Amino acid sequence: MKHFWAKSMAGLLVSTLLLSACSISGGNKANEKPEGTSEDEVVTLKFNTWNSLDAGFDVMIKEFESTHPNIKIDFVSPGDNNSLEAMKRVDLAAASNEDMDVIMVPGTNQLVPRIALDMFEPLDDYMAKEGVAYEDEYKVDLKVNNKYYGLPGTMTTNLVIINEDHLKEAGLEVPKDWTWDEYLEYAKAMTKTENGKTRYGNYFHTWANYASLALNGQMENTGLVMDDHKTANILNPALKKSLELRLQSQKDKSSTPYAEVISQKLNYRPQYLNQDASMLITGSYILVDVGGTETVPANFKTVFAPYPKLNKEDPMVGPISADILTIYGRSKHKEEAYTFVRWFTTEWLTMQGQYLPSWKGADLEKVVDKIISNTQTPEHVDKESLLYVLNNSITPKINVPVSYQPEVEKIFIEEFDRLMLANQDLDTTMKNMNEKIQKLIDDRQ
Structure with missing residues (x-):
């Protein structure tokens, strides 16, 4: 499902x-x-x-x-x-x-x-x-x-799954309350290169949600359009943080390169279960797989961490x-x-x-x-x-998208790809996203 x-x-x-x-x-x-x-x-x-x-x-x-x-x-x-x-x-x-x-x-x-x-x-x-x-x-x-x-x-419920062996190898504890900056530190600590092959500390998939991770973890206005359906939500500081962490992970070389994910059509399940990546932000539907499947057995133990926060003082939100x-x-x-x-x-x-x-x-x-x-x-x-994650995560307001959501996401992904693949700067990317999505909203009012 x-x-x-x-x-x-x-x-x-x-x-x-x-x-x-x-x-x-x-x-x-x-x-x-x-x-x-x-x-x-x-x-x-x-x-x-x-x-x-x-x-x-x-x-x-x-x-x-x-x-x-x-x-x-x-x-x-x-x-x-x-x-x-x-x-x-x-x-x-x-x-x-x-x-x-x-x-x-x-x-x-x-x-x-x-x-x-x-x-x-x-x-x-x-x-x-x-x-x-x-x-x-x-x-x-x-x-x-x-x-x-x-x-x-x-x-x-969205959460983080982590390879316990890799966590222990890096001398890290299972997180119980952490920020996105700490998430990136964990990814760097678990990244390892041997014999010319890199095991990345983290894997981000291609879906639009992975480009707005910090925004998704807010209590309200978690979509690319604000809850009032009248205003683009691109200038939200949480959206800027989402894009920054994707850029930082590429700079740190702690996440599977986005170009590689796209060109090789990588899938998140085998990337994690085959231990090509140590950590993955995903949904609780993954529970049926982390104990191994008939086609991809699990030869390691998976531990779970809550969805990271934008700020340390923020509540522990589990997007659902x-x-x-x-x-x-x-x-x-x-x-x-x-x-x-x-x-x-x-x-x-x-x-x-x-x-x-x-x-x-x-x-x-x-x-x-x-x-x-x-x-x-x-x-x-x-x-x-x-x-621990399931019992301590707060449920946010679920995002109700606009009826023309496919067009909103198309604009968002096109500009995100320019940021990640064509070296378009962050300010230009956010400006283009905001102007194009707001024009679309205004045209539909």
């Missing part, structure tokens, strides 16, 4: 979304069951996701259908774990008037543009009918335009995101779809043993125990430091 660290939306097919709008418009009117439908009739829900069936979803379907005999699940997925491509398929299905019921969405960046097209059913009335309050049930607040268009599935379970606006089985979405985001995510749930009713330690026990080598996952 994807998460806050999902790829930039710059590749989103805007034309496909516009085509979808023609088909989806007015989709929220189909609340009633088709005439003649019996309460005893078996309903089949089409569940669209990007995950492969053998990634635990086959078990999920059996569990759900065993307790809900009148609802069957038709699993629809390319199975390639590419969330952005899966969403493009959803857009095409909507444009073609294909039946859909439940759609898994990889975060608010993908949710908001489609809300503007009436793709998803508001769930407020369904929760009121059930007698539950969203804020009492879930940790991740997904309210958009004062409505809830989805329920959070897996919750991703979530996969989102939505109901398609033109679904013919919305009540049944809601039943499935609620079950998936509560009961299933506490029993599946792969990811952290957003549901407040889950026992966090039991969930962590189950996740660790399901890894290839549980002894290589340090439970103590993990629970």
Whole structure:
């Protein structure tokens, strides 16, 4: 499942979304069951996701259908774990008037543009009918335009994973409270070159979030556009710090060179698990991998540290995101779809043993125990430091992006690449980012 660290939306097919709008418009009117439908009739829900069936979803379907005999699940997925491509398929299905019921969405960046097209059913009335309050049930607040268009599935808390062997070799302790400057010092201390090969202390991936790391760790206004959706957030000191730390890490030669990451199309999991990098900022979805996988075993122990701070006195913030379970606006089985979405985001995510749930009713330690026990080598996952991070990180306000977020990120990444690859100076980079993004915002007002 994807998460806050999902790829930039710059590749989103805007034309496909516009085509979808023609088909989806007015989709929220189909609340009633088709005439003649019996309460005893078996309903089949089409569940669209990007995950492969053998990634635990086959078990999920059996569990759900065993307790809900009148609802069957038709699993629809390319199975390639590419969330952005899966969403493009959803857009095409909507444009073609294909039946859909439940759609898994990889975060608010993908949710908001489609809300503007009436793709998803508001769930407020369904929760009121059930007698539950969203804020009492879930940790991740997904309210958009004062409505809830989805329920959070897996919750991703952003943290730092560190190779314990490399940490000890450098004579360092597991951090419990640190700044970005201290993070860079750790990266330098763990960088090592032998026989012409460098093991870097840190790895930054290509996604837009890795270019705005310090900004992401604020309590509010964590996006490239401020929360009021009227002003570019580029001149925020935390964004400047984000760019500075990327430049500094390249100067220190303590992080895998950005040009190398791009040209070789490197992936963060093997870079860490193969010990080509000692440390990685990532999301808690990585827990299923750090104990090793069938293809990439882990031959070392991973310890966990909190997300670094901008200033020492700042609170310990753990940026969060979530996969989102939505109901398609033109679904013919919305009540049944809601039943499935609620079950998936509560009961299933506490029993599946792969990811952290957003549901407040889950026992966090039991969930962590189950996740660790399901890894290839549980002894290589340090439970103590993990629970410390999860129990002590403050949850910030989740960023609700503008509906034209792909265009914002495209501008941001283009200028970031000029900074990192073409030696454009920092002041010029920030000036260009700010002016271009603000013009885009003003044009959309």
